[in-house]
Amino acid sequence: xxxxYYPWGGEFTACKLDGCVAxxxxxxxxxxxxxxxxxxxxxxxxxGIEKIVANVISNPHIRYLxxxxxxxxxxxxxxxxxxxxxxxxxxxNKIIQAPGAIPYIENLKSQAIDRFRDQLEIIxxxxxxxxxxxxxxxxxCIAKKPKCFGxxxxxxxxxxxxxxxxxxxxxxxxxxxxxxxxxxxxxxx
Amino acid sequence: MFLFTKKQEVFDISGIKxxxxxxxxxxxxxxxxFFKGEPxxxxxxxxxxxxxxxxxxxxNPAIPDFFIKKEExxxxxxxxxxxxxxxxxxxxxxxxxxxxxxxxxxxxxxRHLLSRTIYNSIHVGITDKERKSLKKHRPEMAIIVAxxxxxxxxxxxxxxxxxxxxxxxxxxxxxxxxIGIKKILIDTAALAPGENSGASIAAIPVIKEEYGLxxxxxxxxxxxKSNWLKNFESARKTVDASSNVNIALFGGNFAIYGPIENAxxxxxxxxxxxILVSEYMENYFGIKPSDNHPRRKLF
Numbered sequence: 001x002x003x004x005y006y007p008w009g010g011e012f013t014a015c016k017l018d019g020c021v022a023x024x025x026x027x028x029x030x031x032x033x034x035x036x037x038x039x040x041x042x043x044x045x046x047x048g049i050e051k052i053v054a055n056v057i058s059n060p061h062i063r064y065l066x067x068x069x070x071x072x073x074x075x076x077x078x079x080x081x082x083x084x085x086x087x088x089x090x091x092x093n094k095i096i097q098a099p100g101a102i103p104y105i106e107n108l109k110s111q112a113i114d115r116f117r118d119q120l121e122i123i124x125x126x127x128x129x130x131x132x133x134x135x136x137x138x139x140x141c142i143a144k145k146p147k148c149f150g151x152x153x154x155x156x157x158x159x160x161x162x163x164x165x166x167x168x169x170x171x172x173x174x175x176x177x178x179x180x181x182x183x184x185x186x187x188x189x
Numbered sequence: 190m191f192l193f194t195k196k197q198e199v200f201d202i203s204g205i206k207x208x209x210x211x212x213x214x215x216x217x218x219x220x221x222x223f224f225k226g227e228p229x230x231x232x233x234x235x236x237x238x239x240x241x242x243x244x245x246x247x248x249n250p251a252i253p254d255f256f257i258k259k260e261e262x263x264x265x266x267x268x269x270x271x272x273x274x275x276x277x278x279x280x281x282x283x284x285x286x287x288x289x290x291x292x293x294x295x296x297x298x299x300r301h302l303l304s305r306t307i308y309n310s311i312h313v314g315i316t317d318k319e320r321k322s323l324k325k326h327r328p329e330m331a332i333i334v335a336x337x338x339x340x341x342x343x344x345x346x347x348x349x350x351x352x353x354x355x356x357x358x359x360x361x362x363x364x365x366x367x368i369g370i371k372k373i374l375i376d377t378a379a380l381a382p383g384e385n386s387g388a389s390i391a392a393i394p395v396i397k398e399e400y401g402l403x404x405x406x407x408x409x410x411x412x413x414k415s416n417w418l419k420n421f422e423s424a425r426k427t428v429d430a431s432s433n434v435n436i437a438l439f440g441g442n443f444a445i446y447g448p449i450e451n452a453x454x455x456x457x458x459x460x461x462x463x464i465l466v467s468e469y470m471e472n473y474f475g476i477k478p479s480d481n482h483p484r485r486k487l488f
Contacts, residue, residue, distance in 0.1 A: 009383055011416055046338045047384055073258050074285025092355060093339070101285055101314035104356060106339030158339075173343055173395045178191060181473055184398050184440075185194045 007154055008054040012040025018061040018148075021141045022120075024052060026078045028069030028129055035142055037062045043072065045080040045100030050107050052081065053116045053155070060119065060149035064141040068125040068134045076100040078126045085122045088113055112155040119149045190466050191394055191440045192474045195401040200372040202330050203279040203305050205250040206479065207374060208403035211440040212470025214479050216433075216459050217405075218244075219254040219281060219309075220449035228262055233449070234273050240452040241275070247460035248486040251452070254281045254309060254445060260292050267296045281307035281332070287316045294326040303328050309445075310334045310376060311365060313349055313356040323368045331370045333361045335392070336378035341385040343392035346377055347399060362400075374443060377406040381414040393439040404440075408432045409447035430454035434462040464488055 006014060019037030032039050037059055042048045056062045065085075071078040080098035084105065087096035095103040105113065123137055176184050190211055199208040207217045220240050222233050237253050244251035253274065257266050270280055282297070284290045297303050306328040313336065323331075335346035337354050351360045365373050375396050379389035389406045396404050412418065412429045419425070430451055433444040437459060446455045460483035467484040470476040478484045 011414075047380070074287075074289070094356075101287070102312065102336065102338060102356075104313075104338040173391060175343075175347075175395050176398050178394075181192075182190050182469075183192045183194065183474070184394055186398055 005059050005152075006038065006055040007058055008051045008157070010040060010051045010055060012038050012055065014038050017059075019142070020061055020063045020144075020146050021138055022052075022056050022062045022065050023134075023138065024065060024067045024078065024081065026067060026069035026071055026126065030068065030129075030131055030134065032066075032138055033135065036138060042067075042077045042081065043075070045075045045077040045095075045098065045103045046105065047107075048077055049081050049084060049095075049103075050105055053084070053105075053108060053112060054157075057112060057115045057119055057153040057155060060152055063119065063121060063146040063149065064123055065120045066123040066125060066134070066138055066141065068128050070129065071126050074101055076103075082122055082124055082126070084113065085117055085120065088117065107158045108155055109158065112153065115153045119153075190438065190469045192470065192476065193394070193398050193401070193440065195398050197397065197401050198403060200330060200374075200403060202307065202372065203277045205252070205279055207250075208442050209479075210470065210474075210476050211437070212463075212467040212474075212476045212478060214442070215247075215249045215463050215482050216437045216441070217250045217252060217443040218433075218452075218455060218459060219252045219443060219445040220452050220455075221256055221283065221445070221447055222253045222449050223256045223258075223262075223266065224448040228266065228269075230265075230269055233269075236449040236452070237273060240449055240456075243452050243456040246486075247456045248481045248483045249456055249460050249463065250481075251456075252279060252281055252307065252443075253449065254283045256283045257289055257293055258284075258286070260286075260289050263289065263292045263296050267293070267300060267302070270302065271300055277305060279305045279307060279329075281309045283309040287314075287319045290319055291322040294322050294328070297328070298326040305329065307332060307374070308370070311361055312336055313338075313353060313361070315357065315361075315364065320364065320368060323370070327369055330372040330374065331365060331368075332374045332376050333365060334376045334378050335361070335396070336380075341378075341380055342388050343377075343395040346388070346392045347396065350375070350396075350400070373402055375400070375402050375404045376445065377404060379406045379408045379410045382411060386411040390435045390439050393436065393441045397440055403442040405436050405443035405445065406441070407445035407447070408435055409445065409451075413447065426451065426454055430458045433459055437462045437466055460487060 023039035080100035337345035
């Protein structure tokens with residue numbers, strides 16, 4: 001299935017498998033041509049961006065990322081995505097010069113971010129809601145017929161290491177225990 | 190249903206009490222006003238009245254949670270708060286953009302409304318300007334959202350409260366203390382399906398036992414982001430309202446239940462759940478429901 005090409009899941013529509021364009025929708029009701037590879041909305045400036053990065057580098061045919069519509073107030077997710085592509089992240093995993101409220105990329109390795117920056121060219125149409133104009137930009141990208149970037153890059157989601165091994169099954173969580181009646185206490189008193 | 194060993198704080202804002210042991214005080218319900226699109230004042234006036242009526246009928250306290258998305262809305266919405274809510278009635282302001290937050294704090298101070306204000310919210314994205322503004326115009330109560338972008342588990346949520354997970358210079362609790370806000374509610378940050386969405390519920394008893402602070406979340410966010418549920422349109426509202434019972438069941442004190450239009454479903458659902466919890470808590474642990482509790486009103 002087409003969606004297997006996009007390992008992180010999310011609220012997107014997969015179209016042409018070897019399409020070269022991904023379209024990011026920012027508060028806009030718009031369906032691009034089925035010649036694009038994938039399109040879908042972006043909401044948050046952290047987890048939302050991570051999903052987009054993971055789901056475009058997994059398809060090496062995608063070479064253009066078109067952002068259109070109005071950026072989300074406060075979150076500034078679209079502008080934060082542009083900043084990630086332009087500047088990368090700092091040592092705290094914060095997107096450098098991102099205007100969003102919490103612009104942290106915590107679940108992707110730096111190699112995945114590097115790959116995103118190398119593989120994709122950003123077409124920044126933030127603020128543009130004219131569908132004809134967006135169609136035209138997408139058409140121009142497709143007409144360039146860019147080469148496939150190479151092998152897919154399957155980004156591994158970084159997960160905190162699970163270190164808790166409990167013999168006491170009364171626990172809801174490693175920090176607390178619950179007795180048979182439902183009284184909660186901190187583990188170890 | 191649980192009883193906590195740690196002493197549970199109960200905070201009062203304009204007569205509404207939030208916190209305590211499960212079964213002690215009713216779940217406080219925050220309904221989103223101006224949730225989507227441009228502000229429609231006439232519509233929301235009716236919705237607020239309806240929510241307040243439901244609150245009177247069930248005894249679950251209602252807090253209108255005002256979304257303010259643009260700077261140009263600030264004055265109009267503050268006017269609306271002043272003219273629409275009953276005298277001294279508490280409310281929360283739900284704002285993402287730091288510039289809008291600062292402008293709103295300024296306006297609320299000017300109108301002497303800060304003693305009724307719940308600030309929604311302090312999180313790891315807090316800016317220095319926002320901190321300064323909060324010190325200058327201190328709201329009575331604040332919600333801290335325990336969102337940790339790198340660890341969505343209950344431990345990660347505690348990490349941001351304790352030390353800011355290296356995203357802020359100090360923990361969010363210390364930031365609130367530095368600002369001088371003493372009445373703190375913890376929102377366990379409900380995330381989309383696939384992002385450890387259940388952790389927002391599991392974290393409630395963990396955080397309450399750790400800090401004793403009133404705790405809850407906006408579990409509605411998980412429902413809103415469940416794409417598959419769009420294929421079950423007739424069930425969607427029911428799932429949305431009933432998702433909030435998880436909060437009360439796990440010992441939580443408040444639910445930010447999404448758009449105020451959902452009040453008709455949410456209030457009776459949570460009143461029912463609060464009665465269920467209260468019966469067990471009194472029978473096993475001797476926790477008596479407060480004078481204003483759905484169990485006293487409806488049972």
